[in-house]
Amino acid sequence: MSTVTKAQRADYYERIRPLHLAPLWESLHTLVPREPQTPCVPALWRYDEVIKPLLMQSASLITAEEAVRRVLVLENPALPGRACITQSLYAGLQLIMPGEVAPSHRHVQSALRFIVDGRGAYTTVEGERTTMVPGDFIITPSWAWHDHGNEGIDGVSEPVVWLDGLDIPMLRFFDAGFAENDEKRMQTVSHPEGQSFARFGHNMVPVRHDHATPTSPIFSYPYSRSREALAQLQKSEVPDAWQGHKLRYINPLTGGAPMPTIATFLQLLPKGFAGKAHRSTDGSVYSVVEGRGTAHIGGESFAFGPRDTFVVPSWAPLRLDTSEEAVLFSFSDRPVQLAMGVLREAFL
Ligand code: GTQ
DSSP: OTTOOHHHHHHHHHHHGGGTOOOGGGTHHHHSOSSOOOOOOOEEEOIIIIIHHHHHHHHHHOOHHHHSSOEEEOOOTTSTTSOOSSSSOEEEEEEEOTTOEEEEEEESSOEEEEEEEOSOEEEEETTEEEEOOTTOEEEEOTTOOEEEEEOOBTTBOOOEEEEEEEOHHHHHHHTOOOEEEOSSSSOOOOBOTTHHHHHHSSSOOOTTOOOOOSSOSOOEEOHHHHHHHHHHHHHHSOOBTTTBEEEEOOOTTTSSOSSSSOEEEEEEEOTTOBOOOEEESSOEEEEEEEOOEEEEETTEEEEEOTTOEEEEOTTOOEEEEESSOEEEEEEESHHHHHHHTOOOEEEO
16 A cells, blocks of 8 residues: 555545545544644633723614624634634623613523623513622523613612623534514513522422422522622631632532533632642633632633633633632533533643
C-alpha cells in the first residue's frame, strides 16, 4: 500500500463526495477527541458600563410588546450568529420598562430568569404571578404559559433586567421545539403569589402530591432565602478550596436539578479568596450578584463586579479570586450530562 499517493486518495474522496459519503479516517481524531475540543471561548459582559446603556437604548427603539421579548442575546464570541453562549445553552439579558408587558406565550424550551437589576417586574407562570427582586431565581417550565410585566413595587417604578438562561440550542439540536402565542396578552392570575413556595419551598410537600415532576414546582427561589443560607454557612464551615461555599438549587420532589436540562448554583466566596483551579465538562454561565474579583479561565483573566455575566467553556480550568466578598449565581447543562453518564470534573 505504500505506493498509494495522496493524489489517489484525494481522487477517491472526490468520487465519493457526490454520493454523500465521507472517509471517517480523515476526521476520526476530531470526531472522537482525546479530550473536549470546544469551539467556545471564555468571555465577560460588563453590565454597568456596557450592557445597561445599550439595553436602555433598545427601549427607545422597540417596545417589549412589539419585540415580544426585548433581549440582548449574549453570544459566545467564537460562535457569532448562533444565539448560544455555549454549544448547549442560550443566555440573554431581558429588559422590561415600567408599565410594559411581554405577551403570554409558551414553548418547549425551558427558561430560567435570574434577576440582575431593578425591582418590581413580575412573571406569571401558569396563572401564578411572582414579583422579581435582584438575586431571585425564577423558572419557566417547558410548555408553561408565561407573560412578563413591570407594575412596580412599594412605590418603586424602574426598569428591570434579568438574565435569561434557556436550553434553546439543545432543542435545536434535537429538532424538538414547538411554540405558540396565547390568545390573551396576559394570563388571568388564578393563584395567590407565593402559593408554590408555600407548598414546596419549606422542605415539605403537600401530602396529596406524590408524583415527581421533571421541573421543580417552585417557580421562584427568593434571593433572601438563598443568601441567608450562604451567610450561615460562612459562619460555620471552612470554604471549599475550589468553590468557596457553593450550594445547588434543587427540585424538592427529586433532589435533582430544578430543571431537566439546566442545573443552577449559588456560591459565596469570602473576601480575599484565592481559589484552586477546577474544570468540568459542563460549560457554565455566571452572573455576579455581589462583590468583586477575578475569574481566571484557561489562560485569560476577567475582572468581575456586580451584574456582570461571564462564561466558562467546557473543560477550561477556572480559578476564582476575590478582592471583596462575592456571591455568584451560575447555570450549566449538568443534568443532561449526568443523565448521559458523561459528566467529568477535575479539581486541580
Ligand atoms: O421570556 O419567553 O431570552 O421565549 C428567549 C426566548 C426569553 C421568554 C428569551 C424566550 C424568552
